[in-house]
Amino acid sequence: MAVRNSMKKPIKYLLITLLVGVALYNSVYFETLNERNTAQKKGVFDPDAFAQKFLETKLAGLPAVEAGQFIKALQDDLMQFTAEQGRKLGISHDYYFIVEGNGKVLHIGPENVIVKIEGGAGPELLVATDFIFGNAIREGSGMANIGDYQNTMDFNSISVAVNNRVRTDIVPPFMKKVKEGNNIYFKGAVEVNTKNPDLQNLRIIPLILDIK
Incomplete structure (x- = not known):
């Protein structure tokens, strides 16, 4: 009996070791870096992609008032x-428009x-080529509604992203040739502030700039 028990113990330990090894193997999940990045981004708002899609697909048909x-x-x-x-x-004196x-x-x-x-016999217009910031494009175009976003950070990031696109994609090619x-x-x-309007210095944040 002692011999049998002594033989059973190594077998028992071996089986336990195998079971633990299988459990550990099944608990480890291997994934590529791309898969991990994709998983992390899934469900996360991407303001740059949103801005790019807007400029590529919505800009040409965006309604505008003649300047x-x-x-x-x-x-x-x-x-x-x-x-x-x-x-x-919200409650503000700042109104936004799209003009052309x-x-x-x-x-x-x-x-x-x-x-x-x-x-035109009116004042000149300023077309911004630097210091491009604010919410004029987001609000003037109606490209986003604050009620559609879970937090204000996502909503505010749209303005940052689209302004960056203007600075990098729209202004530089124009400035090289104009x-x-x-x-x-x-x-x-x-942007027009009704409390302190300055019609002599209306400043356009450009979305399209074409030299004829």
Whole structure:
């Protein structure tokens, strides 16, 4: 009996070791780095991808007010026009619009290109080429609704992402070619503050810039 028991013990320990080994093997999950990154990103909002898709698929058909008409409407009745045609976020004096037009480049500055609207007798417009920030594009285009996002960080990151795209993809090619005297087509977002309006320095955050 002692011999049998002594023989059973090694077998018992061997079986236990095998079972533990199988359990440990099944508890370990191997995945590639790409699979891990994909899993981490799944379900996580990607503002850069959102901004890129907007610029690639929505921009051409984005409704816009003709720039000359826009300025005239502001001069005629700023409060009524902004209330009826502008977009704003919450309780604010800031209204946002998408405008487009043709114009002549009068001056190329370090932060803006000054454009005279074609056939317009009103003030010049500033087309931003640097210090591009804020929510003008997001709000003016209506590309995102705060109620569709779980947190304000995701919502705010859209403005950052689309502004970055403007700085890297839209402005540089234009600035390499544009010269004073060029006729251009522009489309972009404008912010108007109804409490302190400055119609002489309306600044467009560009979405499209084409030299004719």
